[in-house]
Amino acid sequence: MGPMGRTPPHPEVSQFDLQQVLEALVDPVRRSIVTQLGAADEDLKCGAFDISVTKSTATHHFKVLREAGLIRQYYVGTSRMNALRRAELDEAFPGLLDALTTRRKQ
C-alpha cells in the first residue's frame, strides 16, 4: 500500500464553503464532470469522462472538485474512482446541485 493507495483528503460537510463550491462549478469542464457523474448514477473512473482536456489538466479539475467537497475519490487498482457527494451537498446547499445539473429547456 504505497502513497498512491492512500485516500486523498476530503473536507467534511461542516467545512463546505459556498464560495469554494461555486469556484469549482463555474468551470465548464468541472461542471460537465459533475453533470456526467450525476447522470451516471454510479461511480466513474477519471478516464471514463467525456472531457476535452489532457490527463494532467483533468487531474487538476478532479482535485478542485474533491477539495470543494463535490466528489469523493478512492482507488481501485490503478483507477481512481469518483463519487458524487450528492446527499452531503444537498445538506449543505439545498437545491444548488439540482439547479445546476438539471437540464432545462433550450
Next chain:
Amino acid sequence: MGPMGRTPPHPEVSQFDLQQVLEALVDPVRRSIVTQLGAADEDLKCGAFDISVTKSTATHHFKVLREAGLIRQYYVGTSRMNALRRAELDEAFPGLLDALTTRRKQ
C-alpha cells in the same frame, strides 16, 4: 434626454445563459449585491449597497450583473436604480437564486 438617460441593454429570459450567470455570481462582491437586493425587497441605487470597492469597480460589477440578466437597471435622476430580476431568473434557472441567496446554518 441625453445618452445617460437611455436604458442600457438587457438580455431577454430566452437569452439567459447559465455559464454567464455563474460567472457573474462567483464573484463575492457581485453575489453580495444580489443578496442585498433580494433582502431589500425594493429597488436600490448603486450607492445604496454596502460594498468595499471604488465606484468605478462597482460600475463594472453592476454591468456584469446586468448583462447576465440578474438585475434590471434604470435611471431616476442622477441615480441608477437596480432591480433583481427574480421571477425571470426563477423561470430560466429554477431554484438557483434561492440556493445562492438563502442564509444557511453556520
Next chain:
DNA sequence: GCAGAAGTACGATGACTGTCAAACTTTGAT
C-alpha cells in the same frame, strides 16, 4: 522482472479579470 495502463507532480505560459485612479458626463439644486 517488464511493459503498459492510469494518474500525478511540476513548471511554464497565456489569457482573463478584479481593482484602482483620473478624467469625464449628466442631472438636480442653489
Next chain:
DNA sequence: ATCAAAGTTTGACAGTCATCGTACTTCTGC
C-alpha cells in the same frame, strides 16, 4: 450659471487560473 452628487469610461496593473508537455509513480498482467 454654477456646483456638487452619482456614475461612467478608459487605460493600467497585478494576481489568478486553465492548459499543456514532460517526467514520474503506482499497480496489474504476462
